[in-house]
Amino acid sequence: RVNSSSNILAQKTINIGDPLGQGRFGRVFMAKEKSSGKIVALKVMFKNDLKEHKLEGQLKREIEIQCHLRHPNILRLYGYFHDKERVYLILEYAEKGELYKHLVKYALGYLNKKNVIHRDIKPENLLLTANGIVKISDFGWAVHVPSNKQNSRRMTFCGTLDYLAPEMVMMSSHDAKIDSWALGILCYEFLIGTPPFADMDSEVETCNRITKVDLKLPDNISLEAKDLIQSLLRYEPELRLPVEKIATHPTKVEIKRAYS
Numbered sequence: 001r002v003n004s005s006s007n008i009l010a011q012k013t014i015n016i017g018d019p020l021g022q023g024r025f026g027r028v029f030m031a032k033e034k035s036s037g038k039i040v041a042l043k044v045m046f047k048n049d050l051k052e053h054k055l056e057g058q059l060k061r062e063i064e065i066q067c068h069l070r071h072p073n074i075l076r077l078y079g080y081f082h083d084k085e086r087v088y089l090i091l092e093y094a095e096k097g098e099l100y101k102h103l104v105k106y107a108l109g110y111l112n113k114k115n116v117i118h119r120d121i122k123p124e125n126l127l128l129t130a131n132g133i134v135k136i137s138d139f140g141w142a143v144h145v146p147s148n149k150q151n152s153r154r155m156t157f158c159g160t161l162d163y164l165a166p167e168m169v170m171m172s173s174h175d176a177k178i179d180s181w182a183l184g185i186l187c188y189e190f191l192i193g194t195p196p197f198a199d200m201d202s203e204v205e206t207c208n209r210i211t212k213v214d215l216k217l218p219d220n221i222s223l224e225a226k227d228l229i230q231s232l233l234r235y236e237p238e239l240r241l242p243v244e245k246i247a248t249h250p251t252k253v254e255i256k257r258a259y260s
């Protein structure tokens with residue numbers, strides 16, 4: 001419970017509810033103004049934090065600017081108050097929260113059911129219709145992940161994705177040269193310790209790196225090994241060294257030594 005003077009004359013009581021978000025300089029809570037029952041968002045910032053980063057002036061400016069703005073597409077700042085340690089912004093409550101998170105939760109859930117990965121969600125690809133409906137657009141980077149793999153999503157996306165060749169990720173036709181690719185991944189991982197296109201944060205990023213063959217070879221492997229890996233990790237399946245030719249490639253010795 002925070003006794004607040006949300007404007008000069010009236011004394012209002014605000015009950016603080018669930019947290020809505022965590023920013024760099026403070027947290028946002030749902031709050032209810034007691035007498036009117038009005039739901040607002042309350043941004044709470046610590047004075048020390050703002051002082052430390054010399055941001056008091058900037059906050060004053062934000063309050064001055066936003067207090068005078070009245071527009072259906074601009075979040076209202078109703079007012080502010082402070083106590084010994086904190087400054088509170090009383091904000092209009094946007095119940096669907098952050099657009100991006102809302103989209104990911106609803107629209108991507110649908111794409112997931114349809115076994116489609118968009119792979120390029122970004123602000124430019126979020127369009128607005130006349131009545132303010134947000135649309136995810138541009139499926140230029142989308143892939144259709146085979147549904148049998150869908151249920152073992154964790155399985156598909158933790159580790160095993162690293163071995164998928166571009167044509168697999170793009171779900172276009174593929175042939176035995178898939179194995180040449182996978183062997184290239186294996187050689188790389190044997191020598192370097194991790195698969196070449198792994199991206200800890202996002203499977204989608206791994207997909208992108210695979211389809212772009214975003215290969216970075218470290219200097220501490222021999223030219224032969226580099227040659228072998230580069231001749232296997234070719235985007236065009238027909239250009240990859242066929243599996244039978246690998247056996248006679250000079251770098252075999254090095255991999256054996258690496259694992260002896």
Ligand SMILES: Cn1ncc2ncnc(NCCc3cnc(NC(=O)Nc4cccc(C(F)(F)F)c4)s3)c21
Pocket residue numbers: 020021023025028041043045050055056057058059060062075089091092093094095096097098
């Ligand atoms: C998450 N979420 N879900 C629903 C919902 N409904 C409303 N609001 C939400 N979130 C709060 C959005 C904000 C609006 N205005 C802000 N203003 C600010 O954060 N200002 C600010 C911060 C730090 C430092 C400075 C300074 F000092 F540098 F100026 C200024 S944050 C909601």
